[in-house]
Amino acid sequence: MSGHFSSLLASDQPGRERVPVTVLTGFLGSGKTTLLNELLREPDLQGTAVIVNEFGAIGIDHDLIAQTTEDTILLANGCMCCAVRGDLIGALVSLGERDATGGPALRQVVIETSGLADPAPILRTLMGEPAVKDRFTLSGVCCTVDAVLALGTLERHPESARQVAMADQLFLTKMDLLEAPISPELLDRLRALNPTGVVNQQRDEHARVLRQTMAARTNDSRSAPVESGLSYRPIPAVGGAGEPSPHSGGISSFVIVRDDPLPRDGFYAWLDMVIAMRGEDLLRVKGIVNLQEQPEQPLVFHGVQHLYQPPESLPAWPSADRRTRIVFITRGVDAESMDESLRVFERRRRERPPAASSPDPSSKSTETP
Numbered sequence: 001m002s003g004h005f006s007s008l009l010a011s012d013q014p015g016r017e018r019v020p021v022t023v024l025t026g027f028l029g030s031g032k033t034t035l036l037n038e039l040l041r042e043p044d045l046q047g048t049a050v051i052v053n054e055f056g057a058i059g060i061d062h063d064l065i066a067q068t069t070e071d072t073i074l075l076a077n078g079c080m081c082c083a084v085r086g087d088l089i090g091a092l093v094s095l096g097e098r099d100a101t102g103g104p105a106l107r108q109v110v111i112e113t114s115g116l117a118d119p120a121p122i123l124r125t126l127m128g129e130p131a132v133k134d135r136f137t138l139s140g141v142c143c144t145v146d147a148v149l150a151l152g153t154l155e156r157h158p159e160s161a162r163q164v165a166m167a168d169q170l171f172l173t174k175m176d177l178l179e180a181p182i183s184p185e186l187l188d189r190l191r192a193l194n195p196t197g198v199v200n201q202q203r204d205e206h207a208r209v210l211r212q213t214m215a216a217r218t219n220d221s222r223s224a225p226v227e228s229g230l231s232y233r234p235i236p237a238v239g240g241a242g243e244p245s246p247h248s249g250g251i252s253s254f255v256i257v258r259d260d261p262l263p264r265d266g267f268y269a270w271l272d273m274v275i276a277m278r279g280e281d282l283l284r285v286k287g288i289v290n291l292q293e294q295p296e297q298p299l300v301f302h303g304v305q306h307l308y309q310p311p312e313s314l315p316a317w318p319s320a321d322r323r324t325r326i327v328f329i330t331r332g333v334d335a336e337s338m339d340e341s342l343r344v345f346e347r348r349r350r351e352r353p354p355a356a357s358s359p360d361p362s363s364k365s366t367e368t369p
């Protein structure tokens with residue numbers, strides 16, 4: 001029996017272009033629409049579609065968004081992560097079909113979530129919904145954070161902690177309203193929740209960074225999803241905030257790093273096992289992997305809970321750092337035991353290499369150490 005991750009290797013069609021989708025999240029009033037409008041004022045955004053979700057019977061965000069793209073779709077009266085999930089699928093499918101009908105080419109999509117949304121179900125839709133996942137790919141999660149109110153909000157609203165934890169880019173808004181420099185306590189809290197997210201404090205850079213994220217593709221070596229996060233702080237072999245801090249809402253994040261290339265079968269089998277056993281608790285996993293069998297073409301992958309996008313091999317390493325780095329954002333998963341379990345798989349594959357290297361790794365069975 002093949003595990004979830006291994007099976008993706010067989011299902012993926014190399015070289016197929018998917019439309020990148022960026023999820024813009026952030027708590028109520030934290031500045032999502034303001035940032036989106038800044039972005040939409042920029043030139044050369046043809047082919048950009050915006051999907052806005054608003055929690056309320058009458059949507060007004062739709063009217064507040066600059067009408068510079070031909071596609072702005074409002075999903076009102078419910079939260080995208082639950083009530084209007086079907087509408088989200090429908091909106092993406094119809095955008096995807098537009099190309100086939102000869103309309104202007106769809107280049108990228110931004111989804112602005114409601115301020116109370118848990119991003120996980122939205123990412124699951126992108127990665128797991130058959131009608132969506134072959135056409136679209138997640139390019140990143142961006143989260144606005146109100147520099148004035150965030151400490152209290154994170155304390156009181158678990159959904160805001162999840163939004164922060166799952167982001168690749170954090171945008172600190174309303175810095176202009178602070179009377180003193182930004183509180184180190186807030187920065188510590190953000191790091192505890194998300195040690196690899198990039199914290200963008202420079203307000204006038206936000207739209208540019210959002211735009212860069214939108215254009216990213218996982219198979220684009222300039223934008224390997226984990227790369228940007230890694231510059232945030234040096235990462236030890238098992239590092240980040242492995243132990244949940246009292247303020248992390250039970251969310252723990254860590255990065256597993258390997259200097260030496262990993263045996264491919266061992267890595268796949270390990271990830272299949274991790275997904276099968278702890279999938280529920282994996283809020284987000286993303287990695288760049290140095291495989292023994294293809295040391296010049298790093299494998300990039302990311303997923304949410306049980307669902308993963310088909311991994312892609314980059315044509316070359318995006319930087320001089322050729323270590324394997326796997327970022328975990330989890331609910332209560334222990335970093336050390338995860339690290340040790342990978343060591344077990346590595347050792348086993350080194351001691352007992354597979355009889356013949358199979359061109360179709362998905363045919364390997366899932367095993368536990």
Ligand SMILES: Nc1nc2c(ncn2[C@@H]2O[C@H](COP(=O)(O)OP(=O)(O)OP(=O)(O)O)[C@@H](O)[C@H]2O)c(=O)[nH]1
Binds near residue numbers: 035
């Ligand atoms: N001073 C200041 N105000 C800001 C900044 N960013 C946003 N705002 C204001 O904050 C308020 C809320 O901003 P929105 O962009 O509507 O926030 P949102 O996250 O889309 O809000 P919801 O749709 O309710 O979740 C508006 O009045 C904005 O003008 C900022 O960097 N500085």
